[in-house]
Amino acid sequence: MPQNCQSQSFSKLYHMGTEELPAPLLDDNYRNELGEEATAATSEDFQDSMKIAWRYQNLPKMEVSPTTSARFGHYYDVSQTMSSELFQSIKCHSFFLPEELSSQPTIKMCNMNCGYARLLQSIQKIIYQEGFDGSHPQKKQKNILRIGIQSLGAMLWGDDICSTDNPEDSHSLTKFLYVLRGLLRKSLSACLITVPAHLIQNKAIMERVTNLSDVVVGLESFIGSERETNPLYKDYHGLIHVHQIPRLNSLICDVSDTKDLAFRLKRKLFTIERLHLPPDLSDTVSRSSKPNLAESAKLLSSGCGAMAIGKKHLDF
């Protein structure tokens, strides 16, 4: 992935002010930000050879953050915003439904919600006109169209699946996703969508949405939930659930060993870390906190997508 943002053609399909975008961390800054976290962790881990727990000597050190050793993707400093020069130099398309609906007459496409139909047309037009489907060769350096869609299924798209158990048209969203999938498969593009799953009353729709997607990740915030006070989660702001990963062009897929991931927003960075029980070191741990940790241990999942249907954990 090119490091210089200016050579990318980033297309964002939702109205969003530039003042909301975090500033990207370019090479040196990245090393400083993540480097200081990593060195802090490794200096604490330094130990003499073990005398009692010597069987564990040769096991790899537990890495809290899965990506400290390798750079992957981009990192952002959430305490600063992206400079407008950077943003203006990138070719960007946006789609704001109220503007679209007022400018053109409504269209009827395959009995789909008008907002979704209009969005599909807009995406298809960009793919065709900018040559991402190979219809006319791109004159510039070949690039990937990146699409972001916010709050799909929410009322601002004209869909009522978030407000009622029996929506007027429960198939609009899934039809939209299917056609979108077709557009993505047939062009050089990738798409990230967010869906307010907690608002969608009909759970069958969420299952179908999952089946129509390649990667499904859920974010669960601790704010307002009972987990906020749980000592297991005291360092974090929420959990990350990897519901589905793609199995493309292969019989196997790359399933990670780590099933428990949590996120937190640090002073400058949004990080994702492995969740683990802190060691129960103190002799004077009070009675009240011990059962809390035991309860917390049950929350750690013993499996992922193939979910444990019973809480089968071993007690010694």
Added chain:
Amino acid sequence: TRFDDQVFCSERGVFEGTFTLLRDTRTDGSFLVHHFLSFYLRAGCKVCFVALLQSFSHYNIVAQKLGVSLTAAKERGQLVFLEGLGSCLDVLFGEEQQQQEQAGQPHPLRFISDGASDLRGLFEFVQTSLAPAAGDAWPGRALLLDDLGVLLSLGASPVAVLDFVHYCRVAVCSRLQGNIVALARGGDDSEDEENELLVTSLCHHSDLILWAEGLATGFCKDVHGQLKIIRRASLQPGGQPDVLQIYQYKIQDKNVTFFARGLSAAVL
């Protein structure tokens, strides 16, 4: 060694007119689709593959790992491949002329755009693909459907999907003595009632059910799931009880290994 020799050795040959249902619960059963696709092509059947959820190149790349080239099969006329994802774009964004060119026969995915209540167009596509033709080099017939739940997401009712399957059985299994293999996803704890209805109904009418499930105890690196094989002997005259076999499996890059429960190579 191909895993069909280990597990799917059936005393019945390929040209028997059976309906096989592939199910998956809490896991991805698509490895079974890849298996049957390469199996039928190697067995010399003419195959019609209705692939709704993945692109042609995805199946082609996996098939090559299993020793079969889908491109070559298409070129020699052995494989008729409907790529749903690409095809639906023709229906929605294609020009009027394109649609009129296919005179006499509606587009197989027409139902997405015109909200038709039945899947007649799709059935006619299947029927035409597998119809006997002069000079046909392929004695057997097979229809693969991946996967039926997508039809529900596209607005078809469970009854419409069941009707479609029924028509296909008559055309393929009864008249042509061919086989049908269909994947229907979804589990017992699913909240999708329409899908549950579809899967339950299909189970009742299937000759063979292959049911891939994630392990009840959760993810394991060496055992990816268990496979229940249910031979519906109760549907045959004689009223024998159904035969149930259970295996566990591990999926590898070019193969799937099956073993009896608890006997994974990792624990032996």
